[in-house]
Amino acid sequence: MRCTLILVGTELLNGATLDTNSVFMAEELNKAGIKIDYKLTVGDSLQKIEDALKFAKKMSDLVILSGGLGATDDDLTKEAIRKFLDKKFIIEDKELEEIKEKFRKLNIQFLNKNLKEVQKPEGAISIKNDVGMAPAFFVDGIAAFPGVPRELYNMFPKFLNFYTKNYCKDLDPIYIKDIIISGIPESILEEKIKGFFIEPNIEYEFLVKDYGIIVRMQTLDRYKNTVEKIKEKIYNSIGKYILTEDQEKIEDKIFKLLEKRNYTLSVAESCTGGMLSSTIVSVPGISKFFKEGLITYSNEAKIDRLNVNKNLIEKYGAVSKEVAKEMVIGLKTDVGISITGIAGPEGGTKDKPVGLVYIGVKVKEKVLTFKFDFIGDREKIRRKAVLHSLFELYKILEEDE
Structure with missing residues (x-):
């Protein structure tokens, strides 16, 4: 199963906003066994979003977009998907009433332009937004989410659960082991442990961070025991430099x-x-x-x-x-x-x-x-x-x- 992420927003290109959504999605997709081949960032341009969709659909089974689902004129993701799939927009009565109720609770006037937030291409399945306004949706191998991180974090796990159950029943999850090391130069570290990295089914990489070096091993879940054996060898070789593993702080x-x-x-x-x-x-x-x-x-x-x-x-x-x-x-x-x-x-x-x-x-x-x-x-x-x-x-x- 191959995937491409498309991050939409001119603010991501000019440095005004830091992209954290793709990091979150990558971690969740990896757990499910869905590998990301490409990550594209495009500005708020209808043509550029369409171009990104054409490339992504050609290269991947699943395309996920983040950003551009709001009510303003520069929110163009839905229109790009609609044009790309050659579908018309629909609005479901239930979803329209739900978003109007959210506006009422916040004492905010609902304008005609806010209808855009519940529009979706015909045939799309909605993912309920429990913490914001616009729902996400999935249609024809394309999923689209708002760019607001807390809204994405709310909806993405629900979408992934739906998607894996219906489209990835025989998927082999990806297993990642991170070992965080400090106090030893990267070149010396590599010399000490590179002899352990000989298994063909495991990908290895060194990630240099402010706090040290992450030695990352990534493979399919079926090879998890092999990774654990390699980890044991690393501990025996440079155990005094190892600080933590995985997400432990x-x-x-x-x-x-x-x-x-x-x-x-x-x-x-x-x-x-x-x-x-x-x-x-x-x-x-x-x-x-x-x-x-x-x-x-x-x-x-x-x-x-x-x-x-x-x-x-x-x-x-x-x-x-x-x-x-x-x-x-x-x-x-x-x-x-x-x-x-x-x-x-x-x-x-x-x-x-x-x-x-x-x-x-x-x-x-x-x-x-x-x-x-x-x-x-x-x-x-x-x-x-x-x-x-x-x-x-x-x-x-x-x-x-």
Whole structure:
């Protein structure tokens, strides 16, 4: 089963909007065993959407579009599909009443132009929109969804369940195993594990991310056991660099270790300005162990709140391993993290460039500091600092007895 995704919207081409819909759909399609061969992004042009449909239908069994189902003049997806299939538009009375009721509940006037939201090509099957206005629909191997992510997320699983039951009864699901690795260069990593990648039915790839490297193995579900055997070999070879698998987040793993050891956790942040605390408190149940998060952005705050020695700051600077160590020691907690650095775009010097970050980690009496030279814009540097601080803490917690 082959599939092509078509993302519709000029805002996706000019950078005004980030495409997250295709990522979500790809993950869901992979689980079902439907492989994506092409992903096309087109602007709000009737002709370009038609051209994309012609290509996609020629190359794929299933074509999925996202975007352009609204009521405005630049919402052209339905018209493009109608023309491509040479069908007329219909409006079902039930669906018209449903959307009018939604407008009434929101105290919004229903205009004639809103009829466009429930138009669909003749013969199309609708997918109910529980969180928005326009329903999605499926007709002749073409599925179309609104571009609003929460609406797509609501309807896409329902469509996929319908589609696989009726059109993919003998489909072999796709199995994907991600192993997330940090602390080893990509070239060395490849040399250490490439000898394991010899099975012909498995696709391998390395994905470099801000937080490390994803080693991805993708195959059909029937070869799942083979992938697990390869994973075991990877663990035996470079286990100390492996952080997580699949969708498991490092903060979730830290939570499990804190729970196991009944440790409290506190953090002191400078350049990350609360991003670390926000990441930690995203974990359900963490309130049992997370004691406090301090944003000690100024030197005065470091001195007053964490008892950092003023002379150390004057001698080494606020961005230094000495200050990072003092910051984490100043936290009255079992486990602590401190971060101090230069996120940019200004503030860097020859000796201390933008991207320089020091991280302190404390687990009971053990205190370690780490130096990083991150590359990227301000947001990326801050995010990398957060992720690497969590990774370093996790490694130490795992070793802690």
